[in-house]
Amino acid sequence: TQLLEQSPQFLSIQEGENLTVYCNSSSVFSSLQWYRQEPGEGPVLLVTVVTGGEVKKLKRLTFQFGDARKDSSLHITAAQPGDTGLYLCAGDNGGSQGNLIFGKGTKLSVKP
Amino acid sequence: DTGVSQDPRHKITKRGQNVTFRCDPISEHNRLYWYRQTLGQGPEFLTYFQNEAQLEKSRLLSDRFSAERPKGSFSTLEIQRTEQGDSAMYLCASITTGTGVEQYFGPGTRLTVT
Numbered sequence: 001t002q003l004l005e006q007s008p009q010f011l012s013i014q015e016g017e018n019l020t021v022y023c024n025s026s027s028v029f030s031s032l033q034w035y036r037q038e039p040g041e042g043p044v045l046l047v048t049v050v051t052g053g054e055v056k057k058l059k060r061l062t063f064q065f066g067d068a069r070k071d072s073s074l075h076i077t078a079a080q081p082g083d084t085g086l087y088l089c090a091g092d093n094g095g096s097q098g099n100l101i102f103g104k105g106t107k108l109s110v111k112p
Numbered sequence: 113d114t115g116v117s118q119d120p121r122h123k124i125t126k127r128g129q130n131v132t133f134r135c136d137p138i139s140e141h142n143r144l145y146w147y148r149q150t151l152g153q154g155p156e157f158l159t160y161f162q163n164e165a166q167l168e169k170s171r172l173l174s175d176r177f178s179a180e181r182p183k184g185s186f187s188t189l190e191i192q193r194t195e196q197g198d199s200a201m202y203l204c205a206s207i208t209t210g211t212g213v214e215q216y217f218g219p220g221t222r223l224t225v226t
Contacts, residue, residue: 004154031213042116042203042217043155050213088154092213097168099145100205100215102154 002027004091006103013079014111021074021106023089030094032072034063037086037105079110114138116218118204124224125194132190133221137206144187145215146179147203148172155203161187162209194225 005024013019023032031050035043047056049065049072056063060083062075076083086107090100117136125131137144143162147155158177159169163184173179176194181187191198201222205215 033214035217040220040222042118042205042220045214045216048212048214090154097160098143098207098209098213099157099160099168100147100155102156104152104154 002029002091002093002101004089004101004103006087006089006106008106009104010107010109012109012111015080016078017110019076019079019108021076021087021108022071023073023103024071025091026070027091027093028069029091030069031092032065032069033090033092033100034072034074035088035090037088039086043088076108079108081110081112084108084110116204116206116216118202118218118221120221121219122222122224124226127194127196127225129194130190130192131194131223132188133202133223134186134188135204135218136186137204138216141206141208141216142184143207143209144181145205145207146187146189147205149201149203149220150199158189191223194223196225199223199225 007022033048034046037043047063052067052069054065060077086105088105090102119134145160146158149155161181176192179189201220203220204218
């Protein structure tokens with residue numbers, strides 16, 4: 001069974017701080033996606049990483065896919081209250097069905 | 113708005129009642145997924161459709177659950193004889209195969225069984 005472990009589970013920081021969220025697995029994924037979810041809403045796609053070692057930047061967010069395509073990280077620089085939410089990583093194992101396997105998420109709170 | 117839509121957004125029902133949810137995917141997307149998300153967990157796969165064909169069901173989808181996608185457009189998820197353990201957020205996502213792996217989610221239907 002493929003599993004994605006996210007850490008930390010909860011993170012509370014002050015505005016302006018930097019943070020890193022991790023997503024780890026013992027399995028290889030053909031791609032990995034990061035979503036952000038607000039309470040009572042569906043996940044919103046932030047980025048997809050496909051190539052081992054790939055780094056993608058989205059404004060103050062930097063996403064990295066591990067060389068072996070088993071892990072990923074999300075780094076936020078100078079966090080703002082608007083970054084508050086649940087950050088989910090999801091892996092695609094490349095099978096024909098294409099369903100995503102999600103981690104439990106990291107709940108981020110950025111205080112002004 | 114051409115995103116994925118779901119209806120209703122919230123549903124409160126008594127144990128033993130039947131409920132039905134609807135998902136309208138992005139119009140050109142041929143594949144549609146249903147996921148369930150309970151408190152403190154990430155979404156878990158339930159089932160998916162390629163056009164109108166239901167191709168896979170998770171072991172989470174008990175006999176009380178049924179899903180359809182007539183004509184390959186919108187989809188419905190029905191839960192019969194609801195139980196308190198069915199309380200969750202039910203999410204729908206869609207994608208066009210062959211154009212990428214990104215799944216686009218709807219806002220979800222929050223089900224509360226009392």
